[in-house]
Amino acid sequence: MNISGFIPVDTLTKLNSMTGTNNTYKLDSIVGNDEDKSTNNDTAIDFSSILKDKLNEVNDKQVSADNMTNQFIAGDDVDVHQVMLSTQEAQMSLQLAVQIRNKIVESYQELNRMQV
């Protein structure tokens, strides 16, 4: 899942200019340029990397639900409640991620409507 796909670069330029020199939005890391981490401000809140981590966690939950189901079908050592709970958790994580995406898209559209 590529984050830069749904947060275009020019919006972030607008955000950066609005917050002045506080540079909390890491433009580089959002377009995928991760090699330069050492020069980044470590104490600043990095929204894009949080988002990336959480999406990876959502993906991990999907993968683990798939693995559990496969093991269950193959007759391995999983219990039925483990399979049910892992699929429910995966579903909820995905729903949450989709809702967050909706909110981000809404706020992006809101920003676009602003008269600058």
Place this chain on the structure above:
Amino acid sequence: MTVNNISGQQITYDLIKKSLDASSTRADVISNNIANINTAGYKRRYVTFEDTLKQSLDNITMKKDNSLHMDDGNSFGAISVKEDSSSSMKVDGNNVDIDSEMANQAQNTLMYQALTSQASSRISMRRYVITGGGN
């Protein structure tokens, strides 16, 4: 922004999952005891979980500031299958009491059902929050 405080809700949910594992193992062990009711020399087995749980639960609730890895729930206490080697009255050395096994089984089944219903309600609650009370 890291989450160091594991909320009480999360602890309870992980505890429910671990307890479901223990209950499921216990059901299998009780079935094994019942199947071996007429096996000479067989000693009944049982599952320990709740006694090690009590101890570790105190440790967990006190240390709220640690980032505990709750993923597999092993901090709660191990589920272990033990053998009860007490001697029995029967001539063939078998110490399975059919009535106590049936009673344990009924109790365990109810516990499992209560736990699944709890897990289910928690999931519904979270889903309600996620979907904003709508669809």
Place this chain on the structure above:
Amino acid sequence: MGAFTGLNISSSGLSAERLRMDTISSNIANADTTRTETGEPYRRKIAVFQENLDRELNSVTGQYETKLKGVKAVQIVNDNSSLRQVYDPSNPDANAEGYVSMPNVNILNEMADLISSTRAYEANVSAINAQKSMFSSALQIGR
């Protein structure tokens, strides 16, 4: 434990008890059989059970774990206690002194064994029902 371990364990118990009941039925039916294929009188048969276990190496923890698999019937042995001697000179199988060796089957003992076997069978059936209801309630998670 796998998802259906409990059911497999209970079904092994059912098979074992059914075998035992068949043995008992054979004993009762042959309580007066003075001549079998070998020429000997019928000897009471006993089904011998053993716990069915698997010891396997867990690749994750590196330790041996026992997997419970219920019960298995290992043998059907003859009861080698002495045969009853009954005085009946008119019987074709009587020996020189007129005594017939009758099978060492005591009907009352066999009936008591049959009752205990039936009770064990019913207990295994209730174990299967308990496992089934647990399984069904797990399937309701999240509905």
